Amino acid sequence: MSFQSLSFLAFLAVTLGVCLPLGRRTLRWGQAALTLFCLAFYVLGGGWAALAVLLAGAAVTVAAVRYLTSGGKPEKQRRAAAAVAIVWHVAVLLIFKYTGFFTGGAVDLGWAPLGLSFFTFQQIWCIKEVYTGAFRPESTGSFLLYDFFFPSVTSGPILKPENFFPQLTEGRFLHPTWEDAAAGVYAIAVGTIKKVLLADPFGVVVNNGWAQLEDLSAPAAWLVILGYTLQLYFDFSGYCDIAAGLARLFGLRLPVNFDSPYRSLSVGEFWKRWHITLTSFLRECVYFPLGGSRRGTARTYCNIFAIYLISGFWHGAGWTFIVWGLLHGLGQVIERFWGPGRDKLPRWLRWGVTFLFVNVAWVFFRAPDFSGALELLGRAVSGGLAKPEDWLLTDLFSKEIGAVELLIPGAADWVNIIRVVGLYGIGLLAALWPRNTITQMDRFRPTFWRGAVLTIGLAWSILSFTGITTFIYSNF
Known part of the structure; x- marks a missing residue:
């Protein structure tokens, strides 16, 4: 769905009309509603098949993050887990976007999930930050919102996890001021x-x-x-x-x-x-x-x-x-x-x-x-x-x-x-x-x-x- 369309303006009005009142009542339900609207936005723009590919990548990231933050794991195993997750994301990017290039056009899938390049780098950044200890999430319940936040999912900016997740627990999230x-x-x-x-x-x-x-x-x-x-x-x-x-x-x-x-x-x-x-x-x-x-x-x-x-x-x-x-x-x-x-x-x-x-x-x-x-x-x-x-x-x-x-x-x-x-x-x-x-x-x-x-x-x-x-x- 293009930002410069009347249909998007209608989508934005409905999203704000639902999520902000819910967020004022219960932040948890407001965030859940916003996540659903973000997924709907992606489906409207990229389709169900593209969503399935990115959801699989999101699941890989969540699994890696949970393993890396579970504690008591040897450094060698932590490094291997981070590497496997990163290789997954790079492989998906190469398969969908570069198969035609590497095969000289002999094999070409003909499509790629919308925003795949931005999504891939954002997932790698998150895994790297968790692995080094620069970021430690309290839970993985907000990861879908991080992955599919509709203003940035298709063309960025690429979100560093420590710049995004802390905002979800601050007072302004779903409570914007008039200045906002x-x-x-x-x-x-x-x-x-x-x-x-x-x-x-x-x-x-x-x-x-x-x-x-x-x-x-x-x-x-x-x-x-x-x-x-x-x-x-x-x-x-x-x-x-x-x-x-x-x-x-x-x-x-x-x-x-x-x-x-x-x-x-x-x-x-x-x-x-x-x-x-x-x-x-x-x-x-x-x-x-x-x-x-x-x-x-x-x-x-x-x-x-x-x-x-x-x-x-x-x-x-x-x-x-x-x-x-x-x-x-x-x-x-x-x-x-x-x-x-x-x-x-x-x-x-x-x-x-x-x-x-x-x-x-x-x-x-x-x-x-x-x-x-x-x-x-x-x-x-x-x-x-x-x-x-x-x-x-x-x-x-x-x-x-x-x-x-x-x-x-x-x-x-x-x-x-x-x-x-x-x-x-x-x-x-x-x-x-x-x-x-x-x-x-x-x-x-x-x-x-x-x-x-x-x-x-x-x-x-x-x-x-x-x-x-x-x-x-x-x-x-």
């Missing part, structure tokens, strides 16, 4: 606007460009490259805003997953700001166990490449994703090798180099194959300086533009300029603005003008729900 409600509605509205009015319009330009690569001039190619950079940001950032807002309506707080990543001055800083929970997982569950930076320079560089190889492969079963991950690994290795000398460069230059690198790397993330990626990058360098053709903007705000042309006949000559300057100008400003949604949630206070702007934007978004695509990261 205001912050939640604010984040949901902003996230919906990001997705519907920014991410998907950028997607129109990007899809048009990829459909006719051979006809792109250099300016048009850069519009496609920058368009995807902004599309992906507003798509995933918008999802995270909505997820954080939904959680706040139930009195819960999700971890910050975005912190203005396109303001970064280095590739290393970018990954501290982009998909923060994934970076944290890879650092704690892969990089540190491999030795981190404690075993010499060469080993450190190998460990960096390892985690970004995993990151690329986790995002997609294709060589282009692997290259994208290795490019980011290479970027971080170069920065470490360069050392403090890089920090002496002007801030604007460090930002420009980092932002250009991120844009170029995203080309491989979006490309269907190497030849397509290289062709787009080639057009960006040698495609000529002709202005972008009108077909690049086909279907971009077509209904809105049609209404403007009816009201102002003379505006037809300026329509394309207005669309490009308006969309890309607002997109860059919003992506680079330091006061992002998550940092503003706790400070948000309703005012007339804020309410008016958000209401207009949300109403425009709801009217545009028809034809809106799913979130990009739900494919991972």
